[in-house]
Amino acid sequence: MADEVVLLDFWPSPFGMRLRIALAEKGVKYEYKEEDLRNKSPLLLQSNPVHKKIPVLIHNGKAVCESVIALQYIDEVWTNKPLLPSDPYLRSQAKFWADFVDKKIYDLGRKTWTSKGDDQEAAKKEFIDCVKLLEVELGDKPFFGGETLGFVDVALVPFYSWFSVYEKFGNFSIEPECPKFIAWVKRCLEKESVSKSVPDQDKVCDFVVEMRKKLGIE
């Protein structure tokens, strides 16, 4: 039986982008289904009844939810171009930094443009500090995965597509503070699996401007 792979996704979602990149890296063909998050499809509600969130990977009718878990699933099922190393300690470290992205980069990134006043200033400072920590972890390697794109690269690079949003509405500049990080992003974007899976920053920014208008925010 040929594999039937469906991805329930929403184009500006960095979590969805992770799965798009991983599937592209592995050369897995799949059907992309865009979700309207204000009017979720019966398939989404049935596939992720607990969280009702995208992305959901549906493989031969079985749903896998939560992007970091789905990344591991993809890596275990399609074993060409491994994302995680085979050594247990190195695996644990890659999972640690992917978890750091979820706990820090996502949350702080959101706060840089949705909070105000002192909270916003604190979020911007902590966000930059976290990106700098990631630069230290990257060290002199071309990718977090070493010579090739790995688990942390795939988990992290999608957030770059939101940097213009953070910068515009947070009124600060990330790029001059973190040149090493930006050089890494550019290396990632040279890979078609990344460049075709991650939308342009301007497109994400326009989407946010529209959304704020609809919600009546300034």
Next chain:
Amino acid sequence: MADEVVLLDFWPSPFGMRLRIALAEKGVKYEYKEEDLRNKSPLLLQSNPVHKKIPVLIHNGKAVCESVIALQYIDEVWTNKPLLPSDPYLRSQAKFWADFVDKKIYDLGRKTWTSKGDDQEAAKKEFIDCVKLLEVELGDKPFFGGETLGFVDVALVPFYSWFSVYEKFGNFSIEPECPKFIAWVKRCLEKESVSKSVPDQDKVCDFVVEMRKKLGIE
């Protein structure tokens, strides 16, 4: 070289209990080091410089942080009595429910006794709903892992030691609402790996009463 295993822990921590149970299940001998969280040891700060949190598993000098990641590490290094199944889909489901425990049971459990008024009422209701969802996931199996203790069992059962705290300070009763869950807890506690790793509810409750006195809370 014999394995040198050290666990930096704090006895009432449900996250630490997870690693104690897993190491006991696998029969791994280790040195337990109790941390004073108001005066963290140099070893903790050096082993987990990012989050500065317990538990940390140190195996032959290498530190693994974040309990769910450390559980997977333990399962990959000591392969007797596997916690995770070998099938990728079943693995993803076990990881999903462990993640659910972290995102819902931990957070809501804490809110049942630290929040007030409407927030507290909502947290208590949602907490019970989540425990009931776990009962559905358990189904007719003796353990989440099937016939034996598995990944979700190890991740979840430590929270039972905090139930008296939730009930006393949240002023509600969990046990009558979730008899199937309690029956599962009792099956887990029949295993020495669990009963010796999880403190008595009264001891945790006394600890919280003392802590609240020190902090000047009612």
